[in-house]
Amino acid sequence: MLKKPNLLEYLSVHHYLNDLYKYRKQTEVSFSYDLWAQELDFKNRSFLRQIVTGRRGLTSDTARQLALRLNFQGVERQYFDLLVQYSRARSIERQSALGRELMNLLKSEHSQQEIEDxxxxxxxxxxxxxxxxxxxxxxxxxxxxxxxxxxxxxxxxxxxxxxxxxxxxxxxxxxxxxxxxxxxxxxxxxxxxxxxxxxxxxxxxxxxxxxxxxxxxxRYLSLILPLNQQDFAEFWEEFNKFKKDMIRKFDVEDLRNRQLFQMNLNIYAVSEEGTCRDGDPTPT
CATH class of the missing domain: 1.10.10.10 (Winged helix-like DNA-binding domain superfamily/Winged helix DNA-binding domain)
Structure with missing residues (x-):
């Protein structure tokens, strides 16, 4: 039985995308690069194929578009963002540092038991x-x-x-x-x-x-930001990255000279959506 590729098992974005294409090609009769390019909102199949095969690198905009269209959430989104940076690293030092971040992310994710009840x-x-x-x-x-x-x-x-x-x-x-x-x-x-x-x-x-x-x-802190729905989703992703970083940084086994601190984050709309003033151009 074919198994869908797991992003967290890859150290190459291109290898993952290539295996994901092969998996869908074998499990969906009508699947093609044309169809996938439409799903991912790419301009044409050739552009997508060059990315999948590694002949074209991922820009920040392209990576963000892929993450959104492939519906990466939580740790998968964090891993994908790091993996893109890892694949674009030009120095051994930078690649090694990103490699450690990838391994720490996996270690943190796998060590946490999800509570069923x-x-x-x-x-x-x-x-x-x-x-x-x-x-x-x-x-x-x-x-x-x-x-x-x-x-x-x-x-x-x-x-x-x-x-x-x-x-x-x-x-x-x-x-x-x-x-x-x-x-x-x-x-x-x-x-x-x-x-x-x-x-x-x-x-x-x-x-x-x-x-x-x-x-x-x-400590108490209040922050008011103008966000649309995409901004809101991006803010939440960034906060989840911050949360994971803080867990890794302050994960200790001894309580000596320490107290437990709890942080609550609440984010909610405090206004209605803004509209254009009369005479202003309608945004597209």
Whole structure:
């Protein structure tokens, strides 16, 4: 059985595109370079074929167009952008640096376990914080030791640990300490999911209450930007890259001299779309 090429297994954009073309050619009777050029919004089949075969390099605009039309999201989009830069690198030093970024991205993605029963996991903001604490090597993981770190009672922590155990994220060891089952975790992206929306609402209420914390333990920032739908999607992609970079940079195994910090990002429209003034040319 033919398997669709996986972008994350390639170190050449052109090899990936070539294998993707061959896969679709063998699985779709009417598929051709003409049809693919139309799908990808390229001017002609010859231009596309030169890119696929490596006779023509990818410009920034062409790469952005491909990423959009091939519907790369999340880590695939980040990997594709890095792969394009990797293929265009002119020096060994630059190529080596980009190669390390590609490997770090794969390592980060593969080490994170996606939580299947996320509805219960996000029903309390305590659960993700507690799950994170369980991953540190230098933290004693009994309810009595964990409770003061999260400003909760041992009874509350014990109850939360039992929930994490039920959804197979934590387990109790013979010495009565608890440990995290996955080294790192992530919640699936389910835009519009009621459970996630409620979790974010609870988290934002906690962020408001954090105003009383010392200034060295909290920051607030507001930014207003003019965006169309394409800009909005690009902003979100850029933020996801930033998020991945921060996770890789600050991924440590010890909590000594550190506190857990939580960052909430909310972005939403605060105006209606602008229209042209009378007499102004209509934008195209």
């Amino acid at each position: 996320y509805c219960e996991f996000v029903s309390e903001t305590l659960y993700p914080k507690l799950q994170t604490l369980l991953s540190f090597k230098d933290v004693r993981k009994t309810p009595e030791d964990l409770a003061p770190l999260l400003r909760k009672s041992p009874e509350e922590i014990n109850k939360a640990l039992r929930v994490l155990e039920k959804i197979k994220l934590a387990t109790q060891e013979p010495n009565q300490e608890w440990k995290s089952v996955p080294k790192s975790f992530k919640v699936p992206e389910a835009i519009g999911d009621r459970n996630l929306l409620e979790y974010h609402a609870l988290s934002l209420r906690e962020a408001i209450e954090a105003r009383s914390l010392p200034k060295d333990q909290r």
